[in-house]
Amino acid sequence: xxxxxxxxxxxxxxxxxxxxxxxxxxxxxxxxxxxxxxxxxxxxxxxxxxxxxxxxxxxxxxxxxxxxxxxxxxxxxxxxxxxxxxxxxxxxxxxxxxxxxxxxxxxxxxxxxxxxxxxxxxxxxxxxxxxxxxxxxxxxxxxxxxxxxxxxxxxxxxxxxxxxxxxxxxxxxxxxxxxxxxxxxxxxxxxxxxxxxxxxxxxxxxxxxxxxxxxxxxxxxxxxxxxxxxxxxxxxxxxxxxxxxxxxxxxxxxxxxxxxxxxxxxxxxxxxxxxxxxxxxxxxxxxxxxxxxxxxxxxxxxxxxxxxxxxxxxxxxxxxxxxxxxxxxxxxxxxxxxxxxxxxxxxxxxxxxxxxxxxxxxxxxxxx
Numbered sequence: 001x002x003x004x005x006x007x008x009x010x011x012x013x014x015x016x017x018x019x020x021x022x023x024x025x026x027x028x029x030x031x032x033x034x035x036x037x038x039x040x041x042x043x044x045x046x047x048x049x050x051x052x053x054x055x056x057x058x059x060x061x062x063x064x065x066x067x068x069x070x071x072x073x074x075x076x077x078x079x080x081x082x083x084x085x086x087x088x089x090x091x092x093x094x095x096x097x098x099x100x101x102x103x104x105x106x107x108x109x110x111x112x113x114x115x116x117x118x119x120x121x122x123x124x125x126x127x128x129x130x131x132x133x134x135x136x137x138x139x140x141x142x143x144x145x146x147x148x149x150x151x152x153x154x155x156x157x158x159x160x161x162x163x164x165x166x167x168x169x170x171x172x173x174x175x176x177x178x179x180x181x182x183x184x185x186x187x188x189x190x191x192x193x194x195x196x197x198x199x200x201x202x203x204x205x206x207x208x209x210x211x212x213x214x215x216x217x218x219x220x221x222x223x224x225x226x227x228x229x230x231x232x233x234x235x236x237x238x239x240x241x242x243x244x245x246x247x248x249x250x251x252x253x254x255x256x257x258x259x260x261x262x263x264x265x266x267x268x269x270x271x272x273x274x275x276x277x278x279x280x281x282x283x284x285x286x287x288x289x290x291x292x293x294x295x296x297x298x299x300x301x302x303x304x305x306x307x308x309x310x311x312x313x314x315x316x317x318x319x320x321x322x323x324x325x326x327x328x329x330x331x332x333x334x335x336x337x338x339x340x341x342x343x344x345x346x347x348x349x350x351x352x353x354x355x356x357x358x359x360x361x362x363x364x365x366x367x368x
Contacts, residue, residue, distance in 0.1 A: 009126070011125065012125045018037070021033050021035055024323070024328065028323065030326050032326050033328060034328065034346060034350050034353070036327055036328060036329050036344050037330045038344065039304070040225075041226060041227070041228035041230075042280070042284075042345065042346040043273070043277050043347075045263065046228065046270040046273040048267065048269060048270045048273075049227075049266045049267040050263075051266065052265070052266035053259050053262065056259060056262050060258060064254050064258035064261060065258070065261060066254050068261050070262070071236075071265045072088075074265045075268065079208060079238070081208070081212075084241045085211070085238050085240065087239075087244045088235070089235050089236065089251070089256065090234070090235075090257075091222065091233040091235045092221075092222045092224070094251075094255060095235055096119045096120060096123050096220075097119075097122075097123060097126070098250055098251050099190065100123030100126060100127045100157070102250045103156055103188060103247075104127035104156055104157065105129075105156075106127070106128035107128070108127075108154055108156040109129060109132055109152060109155040110123065110124040110129045110155075110156065110158075111133075111159070112131070112132070112133055112134070112158070113133070113134055113136055113142045113147070113159075113160070113161070114133035114135050114136065114336065115136070115166060115167070115335040116159065116161050116165065117159070117164075118334065120159045123157075129156070132155075134146050134150055140167045140169050140300050141167075142160060144171065144176070144178070144179040145179075147179065148179055151182075151184065156187065157190060158189045158190065159192055160176075160189065160191050162191055162193055163198070163199060163304040165194070166306070166308060166330075166335045166337070167300050167302070168300060168303055168306055168307065169303070170201060170204055172203040172204070174203070176191075176205045177205070180210060180217065185216065187216065189215075189216060189217050189218070190217075190218050190220060191207035191218070192220045193207055193220060193221050194221065194224070194225055194235075195303070196226075197226035197227075197277070198281055198304050199304075200282060200303065201303055211239055211240070214240065218237050218239035218244070219237065219238045220237050222234070222236070223264045223267060225305065226274050226277050226278065227264070227267040227268075227273075227274065229260065229263055232257070232259060233260060234261070280345070280347070280348070281305045284346060284347070284351045285302060287348065288307050288343065291355040291358075295358070306342055306343060306344040307343050308332065308337070309341045311362065315331045315332065315333070315338060316331055318341065318361050319331050321361035322341075325357040325360065326353075327354050329341050329343045330342045
């Protein structure tokens with residue numbers, strides 16, 4: 001009899017990493033490939049973060065600080081939260097995994113919007129929880145009243161990505177407050193604010209308001225997006241210590257590497273870099289939205305660093321034409337939105353070139 005893993009594991013879909021950019025360039029004969037598929041920061045990391053990494057290269061033979069003490073104190077001062085309100089992970093992906101392991105038993109229920117970040121679904125599957133996916137509204141926003149109505153006595157975790165990935169839409173302050181007032185005490189609500197630093201809207205809620213108020217709310221944020229440290233994989237959760245304690249019990253002792261810790265602390269101290277990132281994103285997003293309007297393409301209002309662009313049923317062909325022109329973007333197929341492309345912002349020069357390539361790719365399709 002062959003060795004078998006747990007049966008439900010075989011129903012999960014493994015993450016399929018795309019080809020490395022250098023391999024794609026070689027295969028397609030490209031000298032340049034602009035990656036607009038992973039919601040990365042085109043400005044890269046802060047120079048202070050890079051310097052911190054170099055300064056710590058001589059100690060990478062030592063195990064990292066298992067409690068992320070330096071970064072914990074820096075974030076505690078930055079957010080004015082007690083130091084024990086923080087928990088760290090190897091990116092937000094690991095936090096999602098750990099919260100599932102700590103909180104979900106077989107038959108418990110995890111709720112999320114659809115479409116939203118796919119790793120929530122994986123957490124439910126891994127822990128044999130029942131997954132409830134509540135469709136977005138017609139304007140592709142979280143339907144919080146429908147989510148509130150769907151809560152049962154078995155509901156354990158609710159994920160709200162704000163802004164949402166892949167749509168870039170947000171939940172507003174008053175509607176979040178009204179939703180949380182309807183959530184019973186046995187439910188933990190996770191506000192995934194991976195794109196928090198990019199949002200420019202007067203009614204965008206700060207999830208920490210509810211953490212400070214003592215609600216059963218945990219907020220996720222990350223250094224992967226606006227801080228430009230995606231390659232180092234470091235995210236963090238903020239919540240009451242009693243909500244974080246079960247997760248501390250199941251995490252690995254050294255789950256955040258030493259270079260990620262010092263780079264994140266240095267990046268946090270360089271808010272001027274975050275401000276430049278935010279300013280560039282605002283300009284690039286505006287440029288891309290205006291260009292799509294000129295091309296007659298529908299877009300979804302976004303408050304993150306990416307834009308959903310509806311190009312029609314041939315989105316995969318458009319994606320491939322863009323790739324041949326040196327631009328890597330994602331189709332919406334994985335999100336259940338096959339007529340869309342998701343394009344993250346780049347530099348203004350990259351956005352100008354992308355718009356030209358998009359126009360050419362669409363024209364190629366119409367003339368085929």
